[in-house]
Amino acid sequence: MSDxxxxxxxxxxxxEAVRLREDGRREEARERLLALSEQLPLDVEVAYQTAWVHDTLGLEAEAVPYYVRAVEAPGLSPDDRRGALLGLGSTYRVLGRYAEAVTTLGDAAAEFPDDGALKTFLAMALYNNGRTHEAMEILLTVLATTSKDPGIAAYRPAIEHYAKDLDATM
Structure with missing residues (x-):
């Protein structure tokens, strides 16, 4: 067979496997992706899709090695890399591996600084890690800079001020 x-x-x-997952036939997609992953263990896209289908099935622990494989080697598009990093960090958090979640999501937020979802998941991991001030700072900053709510927009300067120091007074 040629290249x-x-x-x-x-x-x-x-x-085909992605279509199966999107159609709700996740177990079939998982079986196909596991077989494909076995055939192509260095393929980062296959690893990412395999991780994703495990996550959708609630098999977070099984998803981790595929996420790690997907993000450790080059080859993913920026959108897929962002998704894989978010998936890995979120999965670490769900598994109670909070320090790894903070590291993964923190690095991802630095790599993709305009991604509010990464920052939001980082804030959750920081909270789980007992770093509540940092978590609130991130969440308030994301809220102030992304909300379309007119009430929040009206108070944006105050929210941004308190994001830096929630214990501060004006």
Missing amino acids: GDLTAYRDGLLA
């Missing part, structure tokens, strides 16, 4: 044929074969199998 082009192999790529087309892989792309077709991967697309």
